[in-house]
Amino acid sequence: MSLAEVEITPEIVAEHGLTTDEYQIVLNILGRAPNITELGIFSVMWSEHCSYKSSRFWLKTLPTSGPQVIQGPGENAGVIDIGDGDTAVFKIESHNHPSFIEPYQGAATGVGGIMRDVFTMGARPIANLNALRFGDPSHAKTRHLVSGVVAGIGGYGNCMGIPTVGGEVNFDKAYNGNILVNAMTVGLARSDKIFYSKASGIGNPVVYVGSKTGRDGIHGATMASAEFTEDSEEKRPTVQVGDPFTEKLLLEACLELMATDAIVSIQDMGAAGLTSSSVEMADKGGVGIELALDKVPMREEGMTPYELMLSESQERMLMVLKPGREAEAKAIFDKWELDFAVVGRVTDTGNLTLMWHGDLAGEIPVAPLVEASPLYERPWEPTPKAGDVDTSIPADMSMSEALKRLIGSPDLCSRRWIWEQYDHLIGGESVKTPGAADAAIVRLPGQKKALAATTDCTPRYCFAEPETGGAQAVAEAWRNITATGATPLAITNNMNFGNPERPRIMGQFVGCIKGMTAAALALDFPVVSGNVSLYNETNGVAILPTPVIGGVGMIADAALSVGLAIPEAGLSLILIGETKGHLGQSIFMRDLMNRTDGAPPPVDLTAERRNGDCVRQLITGGHVAACHDLSDGGLAVALADMAIAGGVGVTMDAAPSNIALHAWLYGEDQARYLVATKDEAAVLAACEKVGVPAQRVGISFGTALTLPGGDTISVEDLAHTHDAPLPNYMAGASWSA
Amino acid sequence: MKTAITVFPGTNRERDMAAAIEKASGSKPDLIWHGESDLAGYDLIVVPGGFSYGDYLRCGAMAGNSPIMRAVKQQAERGVAVLGVCNGFQVLTETGMLPGVLMRNAGLKFICKMTHIRCERSHAPFTGSLNQGDVIKVAVAHNEGNYFADEDTLDRLEGGGRVVFRYSNAAGLVDATTNLNGSQRNIAGILNESGNVMGMMPHPENAIDALAGGVEGLKMFAGLAGTA
Numbered sequence: 034m035s036l037a038e039v040e041i042t043p044e045i046v047a048e049h050g051l052t053t054d055e056y057q058i059v060l061n062i063l064g065r066a067p068n069i070t071e072l073g074i075f076s077v078m079w080s081e082h083c084s085y086k087s088s089r090f091w092l093k094t095l096p097t098s099g100p101q102v103i104q105g106p107g108e109n110a111g112v113i114d115i116g117d118g119d120t121a122v123f124k125i126e127s128h129n130h131p132s133f134i135e136p137y138q139g140a141a142t143g144v145g146g147i148m149r150d151v152f153t154m155g156a157r158p159i160a161n162l163n164a165l166r167f168g169d170p171s172h173a174k175t176r177h178l179v180s181g182v183v184a185g186i187g188g189y190g191n192c193m194g195i196p197t198v199g200g201e202v203n204f205d206k207a208y209n210g211n212i213l214v215n216a217m218t219v220g221l222a223r224s225d226k227i228f229y230s231k232a233s234g235i236g237n238p239v240v241y242v243g244s245k246t247g248r249d250g251i252h253g254a255t256m257a258s259a260e261f262t263e264d265s266e267e268k269r270p271t272v273q274v275g276d277p278f279t280e281k282l283l284l285e286a287c288l289e290l291m292a293t294d295a296i297v298s299i300q301d302m303g304a305a306g307l308t309s310s311s312v313e314m315a316d317k318g319g320v321g322i323e324l325a326l327d328k329v330p331m332r333e334e335g336m337t338p339y340e341l342m343l344s345e346s347q348e349r350m351l352m353v354l355k356p357g358r359e360a361e362a363k364a365i366f367d368k369w370e371l372d373f374a375v376v377g378r379v380t381d382t383g384n385l386t387l388m389w390h391g392d393l394a395g396e397i398p399v400a401p402l403v404e405a406s407p408l409y410e411r412p413w414e415p416t417p418k419a420g421d422v423d424t425s426i427p428a429d430m431s432m433s434e435a436l437k438r439l440i441g442s443p444d445l446c447s448r449r450w451i452w453e454q455y456d457h458l459i460g461g462e463s464v465k466t467p468g469a470a471d472a473a474i475v476r477l478p479g480q481k482k483a484l485a486a487t488t489d490c491t492p493r494y495c496f497a498e499p500e501t502g503g504a505q506a507v508a509e510a511w512r513n514i515t516a517t518g519a520t521p522l523a524i525t526n527n528m529n530f531g532n533p534e535r536p537r538i539m540g541q542f543v544g545c546i547k548g549m550t551a552a553a554l555a556l557d558f559p560v561v562s563g564n565v566s567l568y569n570e571t572n573g574v575a576i577l578p579t580p581v582i583g584g585v586g587m588i589a590d591a592a593l594s595v596g597l598a599i600p601e602a603g604l605s606l607i608l609i610g611e612t613k614g615h616l617g618q619s620i621f622m623r624d625l626m627n628r629t630d631g632a633p634p635p636v637d638l639t640a641e642r643r644n645g646d647c648v649r650q651l652i653t654g655g656h657v658a659a660c661h662d663l664s665d666g667g668l669a670v671a672l673a674d675m676a677i678a679g680g681v682g683v684t685m686d687a688a689p690s691n692i693a694l695h696a697w698l699y700g701e702d703q704a705r706y707l708v709a710t711k712d713e714a715a716v717l718a719a720c721e722k723v724g725v726p727a728q729r730v731g732i733s734f735g736t737a738l739t740l741p742g743g744d745t746i747s748v749e750d751l752a753h754t755h756d757a758p759l760p761n762y763m764a765g766a767s768w769s770a
Numbered sequence: 771m772k773t774a775i776t777v778f779p780g781t782n783r784e785r786d787m788a789a790a791i792e793k794a795s796g797s798k799p800d801l802i803w804h805g806e807s808d809l810a811g812y813d814l815i816v817v818p819g820g821f822s823y824g825d826y827l828r829c830g831a832m833a834g835n836s837p838i839m840r841a842v843k844q845q846a847e848r849g850v851a852v853l854g855v856c857n858g859f860q861v862l863t864e865t866g867m868l869p870g871v872l873m874r875n876a877g878l879k880f881i882c883k884m885t886h887i888r889c890e891r892s893h894a895p896f897t898g899s900l901n902q903g904d905v906i907k908v909a910v911a912h913n914e915g916n917y918f919a920d921e922d923t924l925d926r927l928e929g930g931g932r933v934v935f936r937y938s939n940a941a942g943l944v945d946a947t948t949n950l951n952g953s954q955r956n957i958a959g960i961l962n963e964s965g966n967v968m969g970m971m972p973h974p975e976n977a978i979d980a981l982a983g984g985v986e987g988l989k990m991f992a993g994l995a996g997t998a
Binding site (some may be wrong): 184187188191192193194276277278279281282368369370452453454455456457458459460461462463464476591592 | 789803821
């Protein structure tokens with residue numbers, strides 16, 4: 034029996050992840066029962082991963098406009114204006130489920146997918162970043178997952194020749210069964226050479242380029258839309274295998290073709306492959322597309338229309354060419370030794386029409402397929418308000434011992450072991466490399482100006498108070514860009530949550546969106562692209578809500594940017610922003626006092642804006658030798674970071690008398706920065722003039738960090754304590770600070 | 771001076787190399803696609819870094835058998851200066867133009883960092899303004915940079931003054947603690963017997979800019995610029 038004759042039973046419908054109600058809509062749209070290929074197409078198009086059916090209602094509330102925005106959400110990537118006819122094209126995307134099942138390939142293809150999204154728009158990628166969450170270091174799988182994910186990210190990005198310049202990593206037992214691998218790419222394009230996915234021109238050829246299609250990844254999108262159970266590893270065959278070499282060729286070939294004017298539109302084949310690319314192109318253009326599936330380059334024999342439409346083989350693109358330009362385009366792809374096949378044409382039927390050796394293999398009206406895509410306003414309930422937390426500590430607790438434990442802890446220790454596996458220097462434009470500054474700085478080739486980029490989220494804040502956590506993630510990305518001297522411009526977001534059918538989880542999603550919206554508005558930091566990953570649960574246990582923010586900014590002259598290393602002795606360290614000593618949800622309370630209750634630090638967006646704008650002016654005005662934002666671990670950890678990076682000591686001034694010493698040193702009040710400066714008086718005066726709280730907290734001096742009261746640790750000791758834990762852990766040692 | 775930079779499918783540091791040579795010499799190198807078989811008329815041929823043919827068989831193995839490498843070999847035999855960097859060094863060993871092999875790093879991981887190399891001998895045109903004992907800070911970025919050759923070959927290299935660079939620290943110390951990838955005798959760069967072919971793993975082309983990577987690599991290219 035051929036697949037075309039497969040009888041569509043309720044079991045087959047259920048296996049395709051469609052509910053009874055959703056299947057009824059399929060019947061209504063077609064006016065008949067679908068064949069198996071058509072059912073597969075509805076299944077992937079209406080999966081959570083492709084349709085955003087649980088999240089769309091709320092995503093639409095995010096601010097997405099601004100004078101800098103050229104293209105907001107809805108295309109392969111967002112586009113912003115960075116002046117002189119240049120644009121930055123960027124997006125973040127998750128590859129969580131595949132990375133848990135097969136860490137190297139899962140992470141590698143995540144990186145490959147996001148780069149494809151960016152160069153599909155006509156942009157040459159110039160920077161990769163990532164945001165990673167792993168389980169407890171003591172969990173049996175964590176070391177293996179860290180090792181595989183990092184190698185996979187490096188393996189793909191290094192071969193592509195795109196520097197991986199930034200990222201963040203957290204460890205928490207909430208990710209034991211669902212790690213998060215979010216990859217971000219930033220590219221450059223000229224504003225008059227941006228490519229979109231809207232198909233047009235009845236009769237125009239539809240062309241397939243890149244790798245051949247195999248059976249890999251079939252139903253990857255539906256896998257990414259279901260909870261994990263213990264047998265999820267049996268789904269390993271649905272993880273795609275990446276080939277960065279082919280993608281490098283595809284990048285060069287596409288950019289070479291894009292330099293001509295032969296392309297009408299282009300779309301990469303990501304999740305749901307040929308299905309989603311053809312449907313999206315047709316839908317955006319309000320046209321039909323007819324595909325002769327037997328013309329698709331195939332890697333394996335005996336493939337069926339069903340498999341061809343659902344395969345997630347990597348490194349493939351679909352494009353509509355201007356008529357008569359096929360030979361010119363083919364010559365370019367021949368040169369790069371890539372497959373090139375005319376597989377169809379644009380039609381006026383409004384249908385996705387699938388042909389197989391001259392016979393009709395399926396036909397679906399595109400507009401109803403897209404418009405009838407389910408949209409759920411899922412019930413949600415808010416996270417209960419957190420109470421006050423007891424922040425007392427033992428009277429004899431040593432503040433310097435606390436600092437050493439914190440800077441050697443899983444969340445705060447040096448990430449050098451990770452980023453040395455990423456080629457962060459290729460391109461020769463990496464002005465601020467990992468660990469050197471709060472955001473990566475990558476200069477535009479041949480220009481003075483540079484882009485700043487960062488990824489940020491504090492999941493424990495989001496869990497305790499989703500709205501505050503959502504706002505804080507946006508604010509921290511804005512702050513990290515500001516701390517280099519760059520002006521924040523726009524963000525991309527990666528919403529990683531549990532099962533949205535559970536009201537508490539949906540409430541986390543809604544709260545985070547609300548907080549992000551408020552912060553994005555207050556900071557003029559609109560969302561231009563993004564991705565949602567739901568059902569990050571295993572056996573009913575959800576991850577912490579993790580709305581990762583990828584921020585991009587610009588600085589007019591890369592030479593004006595600053596890092597966090599204290600360059601010399603004799604500088605004043607000025608703390609900018611108000612310190613109340615908020616310890617709720619701090620790393621100090623969690624890691625040293627085992628307290629995870631209480632509310633996170635409040636986010637005052639007016640203060641964020643005012644303080645950040647002041648700091649940026651001080652930096653670009655040349656008053657600042659080094660700058661670091663205060664985040665996890667507060668003042669003492671920030672000072673230690675700056676001292677370690679510069680190899681210079683700091684002697685702290687006396688602590689204020691109205692705040693407990695541990696709250697002064699380790700509290701995580703927001704909207705704060707530390708700057709090192711020669712011009713103490715000028716910095717304090719500039720802050721006072723705009724009503725920004727500022728005070729000196731120490732001077733750079735000698736080779737040790739001296740805490741208030743005289744407690745001293747050598748910078749060498751600090752550096753070793755900071756650097757050693759991750760390599761030791763990865764070499765097999767249990768975690769010890 | 772006329773410079774050719776070879777480009778294989780998967781080469782990815784050709785633009786960095788071209789920028790460095792242009793900065794040092796004032797003239798733009800030609801990027802030559804791997805299918806070409808004529809390299810006459812060039813004063814310098816550079817085989818740059820990357821993942822030629824994906825490095826799927828063995829690093830540099832496929833590129834070593836490409837048409838353009840036959841042309842590179844011909845020109846080298848005529849005395850033209852040939853520089854292979856990173857994947858280019860791997861390709862030159864695969865063609866037999868340089869002895870030894872580059873194995874997987876001893877730590878079994880890709881390594882990207884700024885590191886120091888000590889110049890073991892001043893040798894025109896490759897070492898530019900560097901003198902014996904000078905230390906420069908350059909980038910490394912490789913997974914297979916662990917230089918291996920048998921003891922006889924190593925002794926011949928040493929005896930002929932053909933070891934040009936070794937991994938060191940800033941003070942020029944060469945020992946196990948400064949050997950980042952397990953290379954025999956800390957070797958980072960070597961010459962062929964006639965002295966006109968050099969291979970090295972580090973990337974001086976990523977150390978030509980005060981803001982990004984520093985300028986110590988320029989000391990090397992200052993010499994290459996004068997090759998004509």
